[in-house]
Amino acid sequence: MIVRRLILRLSLAAPIVLLHRSLGSWLLGLDPIHELISGQRWPVAVALVGLAGLRLLCWFALVPWIVGGSLADWLSAREAARPEPRRSR
Amino acid sequence: MIWRLGIGVLALMLNALILPRILCDPPAHRLWSGDRDAQVALADTVARYVQASPDPIYYHTGLLRFDGQSAVAIDQMALLGLGQVVTRHPELAERYLPAMHAAADHLADRRQLTYAAHAYGSSGLVRLDPGEGHAYLGYHALGLGMLRRIEPQMPHAALHDRLIRDLSRRLFASSTGLIETYPGELWPPDVSAVAGAIGLHASATGAQRPAALDRWAERFVRCSVHADSGMLRQRVYACGQGKPRGSGTALAAYFLSFSNPELSLRLHQSLAQGAERSLLGFSALREHPVGFSGRGDVDSGPVIAGVSIGATGFGLGAARVAGDRGLFVRLHRTTRLFGVSMPHGGERGFAVGGALGNALLLAMLTAEEIP
DSSP: OHHHHHHHHHHHHHHHHHHHHHHHHHHHHSOHHHHHHHSOHHHHHHHHHHHHHHHHIIIIIHHIIIIIHHHHHHHHHHHHHSOOOOOOO | OHHHHHHHHHHHHHHHHHHHHHHHHHHHHHHHTTOHHHHHHHHHHHHHHHHTOOSSOOOOOSOHHHHHHHHHHHHHHHHHHHHHHHHHOGGGHHHHHHHHHHHHHHHTOGGGGHHHHHHHSSOTTTOOOTTOOOTTHHHHHHHHHHHHHHOTTOTTHHHHHHHHHHHHHHHHHOSSSOOOSBTTBBOHHHHHHHHHHHHHHHHHHTOOOOTHHHHHHHHHHHHHBOTTTOOBBSSBSBTTBSOBOHHHHHHHHHHHTTTOHHHHHHHHHHHHHHTEEEETTEEEEBSSOTTOOOOOBTTTBOEETTEEHHHHHHHHHHHHHHTOHHHHHHHHHHHHHHHTEEEETTEEEETTTHHHHHHHHHHHHTOOOOO
16 A cells, blocks of 8 residues: 555656656757747746746655655554554453 | 644655755765866857857847847856866867857957947947946956967957957046946946956966056945945945945956956955855845845846845855855755756756856856965
8 A cells, every 4th residue: 555655656756857857958958038038938938937836846845745655654554553452341 | 634744844844955955966066176077068058059149149139238238248158157167177178169269259249239339339349439438348358368268369369459458448547446337337347347357368368467456456445345245336326326236246256256366255255244045055145235125137137035046146156266165055056946957968057047047157157266
């Protein structure tokens, strides 16, 4: 169960990281300032905003979500596996 | 469950403290030590941008002054940055000289100075009449000086000599240490570019550094440095009048490293002591010192929570020339986060910076420490 959820988290995180890198690489291949002034204004504006959001997500949220989430899953499982205390008569 | 929330908050905090350091600090230390691969990856990006533009104007907004000034900044900073890389790794000269020549050709092209010609009636590349300042030419002369240092027989050597001769005459004759950038406009950061260009010209041509630079610095400090904050006034309206600003101070600290190292270190000190703001190990520099306020402009970029992109980016150069590794690393974390440093093919650059941002950052990240 814990491993399955970890794999699910990793498989959701991977495309976010890949999208972040691809978007950044695409913007670096052109000059976003030039494009905003006299080129593909809207696609570049959307890409810049998206890139900023993805950057914050990748640097500050993904690792805590994966590591913290897995740790919380493990603690929950441990608690659930603990035998119930005997009831006194 | 409450402990689940606690784990989440703890993970977020630990991550914010650890992950950016893991991602940013090794590249910052490589850049600090002048690592060849780290410098080449960024230099290749800048060289590509410069060589891709046969036109000396990069951006066509219709605002004559912005279009011209941004083009001058790109070509000057590309020359300074690439020149610093080549100075550190002379075997790279062949790789970057074509881009440096392209940038120098742009700077020598009158079309780049159409905005200045409108202000003065003619571009300073063509003619400097008596009484006119033309301090914007300090950017041209500094860029050309870096190419001259690499290639003494460069094609624009005569133009470079003429600019330095005319600017020196004006600068050293000024009782305030200031000369006009445009009619009626005194901008100390531009004047520091003029002084830096004079210093670099001397070292590039093997001439003696003019002693007049020291006497000039005393007059310049009296009128242009704000006594309480130690920061440089961005624009001076009369001697000692004008707001001190972080972006101009940091840029001047970098320019003056070529001519007046003591003044450069003094300006860096004012930034390091009074302008740094930090959160979770990410630092940025204040645009306005305590007691001053204002909005962002074309020099500072956006000002958010009192700190500006301009002051922070130029602060990297100020930290490097002063040998302040701690400040450099902390500012670099912020630059890498918000500039979105990314690989692209074999290159690496700042995805949101374009030609302008990458050229500025190359010059700042590879600036040479004052010996």
